[in-house]
Amino acid sequence: MSDSNGSAGVQSVDRALSVLSILSRAGEAGVSDIARELGVHKSTVFRLVATLEAHDMVEQHSDRGKYRLGVGVLRLAGATSARLDVVQEARPIARDLATSTGETVNLAILAETSALYVDQVAGSSSLQPHNWVGQHIPLHATSNGKVLLSELSEADCTQRLPRLTSYTPTTITSRAQLRDELARARKLGYALAVDELEIGLTAVAAPIRDAHGEVVASLSVSGPTFRIEAERIEEVLPLLMTAASTVSGRLGAAAPA
Structure with missing residues (x-):
């Protein structure tokens, strides 16, 4: 040359x-x-x-x-960027997910002893959805909370949840049951909550990971229990998992093996 x-x-x-x-x-x-x-x-x-x-x-x-x-910068840096945060990256994917499922899509992050809802997109089936943005919700009684807890140590979980408050008859209040539920979430790659925070509310959530592979947020699809039954969950789940994986990729996470 x-x-x-x-x-x-x-x-x-x-x-x-x-x-x-x-x-x-x-x-x-x-x-x-x-x-x-x-x-x-x-x-x-x-x-x-x-x-x-x-x-x-x-x-x-x-x-x-x-x-x-772009996400290439994040991969090189090995960390998230203030300008390319999870809300910004998840928003268009959450919008598509709400459109494809017709249900409400929520994005949550871990905030000390609770899950903080940081974004929400209503689907066509949601007439007047409750606005969860900015609200702190229990970790053990929600699908998002279970996902956010799923890869923490048992000691960390206990510190964040000194009491397992009951909200409905189906809320998890046993440490052993919660431990089993979190293990199931780790194994399956998603968490489910049926009538656990409110009677008549069902939600399924999947983890969003960063460039280190760590869970930094949770993406969920929720709606009335009468509409989101087992068969409907089977339809929604692959759409949710793909959406969460796409957001993770935009944050620099490696593609699943």
């Missing part, structure tokens, strides 16, 4: 890194914005972002045509 080709290659790398820096700072930016900041022609930026996109380092926002950092 000649010196001129070598210089051009170094310049391209420098510009590509500058693009990542711009997106890291701005959150998202269009080709014109990037070209103006770099002082280059838009065609040059198109080539740069195309290469970066091919390696998942950037991605294009379908609604606005702007670019933002």
Whole structure:
């Protein structure tokens, strides 16, 4: 390679890194914005972002045509990013899941002694769904809570749940039963709660994992028990599992073996 080709290659790398820096700072930016900041022609930026996109380092926002950092950055960093958080990444997938199932989809994270609901999308079958966003709900009485507990140590679970409060006749109140339920969730890759928090409410949840493979959130589909019976759960479950796996992938998690 000649010196001129070598210089051009170094310049391209420098510009590509500058693009990542711009997106890291701005959150998202269009080709014109990037070209103006770099002082280059838009065609040059198109080539740069195309290469970066091919390696998942950037991605294009379908609604606005702007670019933002991609999951490749997360995989290299081995950690989540403030700009690519679980709510942002899960939102479009949760919306699709609510559309395909017709039921309410919730996203929850572990918050000390409870599960915190951070997002919700109502499906077409949900006439007036309860808004769970911002609410803390019991870990042992919900499908999301069970998923979030499932890979914690028994000592950690006990510390977070000094008492297993009963909310309905079917709420788990035995340590041994909870231990068995969490083991089942680990084995199956999902958790179920039928009439455990409220009579007439059924939910099934699956874990969302980060680049380290750790459970960082839980995605659930919920609705009235009369509508989400065993046969219906069998229909919803593969859609839920695929959605949770997709969000995990966007957070840098490796694809399931």
